[in-house]
Amino acid sequence: MNQTTDTGIVDRAAELRAALVTDLRAKQKITSEVVEAAVRRVPRERFMPAGTDLDIAYGYDNSVVTKRDEHGVALSSVSAAYIQARMLEQAELAPGMTVLEVGSGGLNAAYLAEIVGPGGRVVSVDIDPEVTDRAASLLEDNGYGSRVRVLVADAEHGVSDEGPFDAIIVTVGAWDIAPALLDQLRVGGVIVLPLVMNAVTRTIGFRREGDHLISRSVEVAGFVPMQGDGAHPDRVFLLPDANGRHVRLLFDSGGPERLDRLDGVLAGERAELWSGVTIGNGVSFADLHLWFAWFLPGFCRVAADEGTGLAAERLWFPFGVVHGAGFAYLALRSAPEGEGFEFGARAFGPDGERAAAAMVEQIRAWDRDGRDVEPRFGYWPADSDHSRIPSDVAVMNKTHGVVSISWS
Template structure:
C-alpha cells in the first residue's frame, strides 16, 4: 500500500482557501474562486511550492542590509484586501505596488475581460519581473507602469477601485482625485506606530472608512515620516513616533530610570484575544500615542516590560511616558500600564481609561476620515487631528 500523499499546487491552493475562509476571510464566492484559481507559486518561482501557499509573506527583493523591499504578501492579507475592495466585473482598478504581479492577476480575474487593471511600482526591476510573470500566466491585459506610486496612474483614471499594497504613511491627493465618486481606496495606512488596512469610500474631497483591519506591509519608498530613537543610555529601548508629534527624545533620556508607577484597568483578556483595538482607540484622542520596543535585555532586567516587547503602544507627554503592560489573572491576563516621569501617575490612568473604553466594546471600529491637508482644523468637528504632509486624519467612535 502506498501511503505517499500526492501534494500538488492545486491541493495546496485549495487548502489555502480553506484556511482563509475558516479564519473569516475570502468572504465572497468570487474571492474564493480567484484565490483558488490564480497560480501563486508561478509568481514566486524562487520559493518552494509549499511556501508559496503557506501563511507567510514571500520576500522577493531585499536591500544591502537585508531589509525587505518587495514581497508577495501573506495570503490572509491578500484575501483581506480583496474583501475590502468589493470588486465588481468591469471595474477599472489601479494597484500601487506591483510586487510579483500575483495580486494584479487576482484583480484581473475579479474585474474580468471587460475591466482594466493598472499596476504601478517605482522599481524597474520589480515591474520587469511582474510583467514577465503576468505574461507567462495569461494576464497580458494588465498594464504595468514604472513610476512613483504616489502619482497614481492618471492616464487610465478614473478608477472604481484603487488598492495600495505597500505601507503608506500618507494619502496623496492623486489617489483620491483619480477615484470615481463613490469609488473605493484600500490602503495600509501607518500612523502612531501601527498600520491598518483601511477601505475608504470617496465622498467629494474626503475619504471615509467602512472597514479597518490590523496589518503589516513593506513601507513605501519616499513616504517615511516616522522618527525613532533610544530612550535609555544602553540602547535597549526604542521609541517610534510621527514627525507631526510634539515629542522630544532629549527630554526622555533616562526616563526609565525614574520611579515606576503601575496601574491596573480591571479589563481581562484571554487566550488568543487581540487587544490591538486599544492602540487604535488611543490614536483618536491622545496626541502622544506612539510605539515602544524593548529588546530581550531590557525585559530580562525589568527596565522596560511592554505587553508585546517588540511593538506596544505608549503615551508620551513632555518628559514622561507610559506603556501597556499586563499581569497573569484567572481566565487570562489583566491589562494595565507602567509609567515613568513627572506626570506618570496621570499617564497610566489615561492609558487605563483607554483600555476600559475598549473593554466595553472590543469590536468597535472608528470612522476614519481623510481630509485635504489645507482643510482648517475648525471645520473638522473633532478635538484631535492627525496632520500629515498631504492629508489630515480624524477618527470618530
C-alpha cells in the same frame, strides 16, 4: 521545495490552494464568488521567490519578502493570503472594471486580472524598476502579460495617461492619500489602502462620496512602508539602559519637544499601575492600540535591543507613551481572578507614574467607550468642505487632508 517532481509539486500546490480557499471562506476573508474563483485559479507558488516552500506560499498569514535594502529592511513582499483576499473583497470588484494597483509584485495583479476579466483593465505601478521588472516577468510567464500593464511610477503623482479607475488598491503602508490618486478615482469608486495613523495601520476600504471618502470596511494588517515622495519616516529616539543597549521610541509625527528629559530614566526604579480591565485568552485587542494612537498624547511605538530589560519581557504589544520626564509602556499580567490577562503600564522616570496613569486612563476609556465597537473612518481632502465633518468625531491632520474616526 520539499517536493521532488514537477507533477508532485503541481498536485501538492493544487491541494494546498483548495485548502487555503476553504480556510479563507471559513474565516470570511473571502465572501464573494469572483474572489474565490480568482484565488482558486492563480498558482500562488509561481509568484514566490525561488525555493519558497509550498506550505509557506499557501500559508494563511505568511508574507514573503522579495527584496530587502542593504540594512535588511523589507522593501517589497508578497502579502499574506488572508490580507490579499480581504483587500480584493474590500475593493468591491466586478468584471469589466478598470483597476489600479500601487505596489507591484505580480500575484495580486494576476488575481485582479482574473476578477475583472477580458473586458476589464489592470494597471500595476511601483517606484522600483527592479520590482516592476520582476512582476512583469512573472505575469508574462504565467499568462497574464497581455492582461496587466506594469509601469514604473511614483503613485504620489498619479499615473499619467491612465484612469479613471473604478478601484484603486494600495499594497504599501500609506501615511496619507495623494491628491493625484484621488483625482483618478471615479465618483463612487473605491480605494483600499493600509492607512498609517500615528504609527498604527488599518487597511481601510473607502468609497468616494462627493468631495470626501467614507469607510466601508476595515482590516488589521501591516505592510512595508511607501517609498518615494509619499514616504513618511518615523522620528526615532534612543533611550539607553545602564549597559549601553537601547530602547527605541518611534514617533509617527510630532512627539515631545524635550526628549532629553528621558536621559538615564531606565537606570531608575520601575513603577507599575494596573487598570482592572481584563481580556480573555486569545481575544484580540488590536483596537486598543488604535485607541491609543488617537487619544493618548505622547503615544509611540517601542522596540528594544536584545539584552535590555524590556526585551527580556518580550514586548508582544510594543506601544508606549512619553509624558514629561516619564516613559511608560503597555503591559499585561495574569488576571487577578479567572483566566486571561489584565492591562496595565510599567514606567520609568520622575514622571513615570504620570505617564502610566495617562495610559491606564485610556485603557479604561477604551473599555468603556470603544471596546467591541467597529470604528468608522472618513477622509476629507484639503479642498473638501471641512464644515461638513460631524462634530462628534475625532480628527487627525495629514499633509493632504484630514482623517476622521468615530466609535459611535
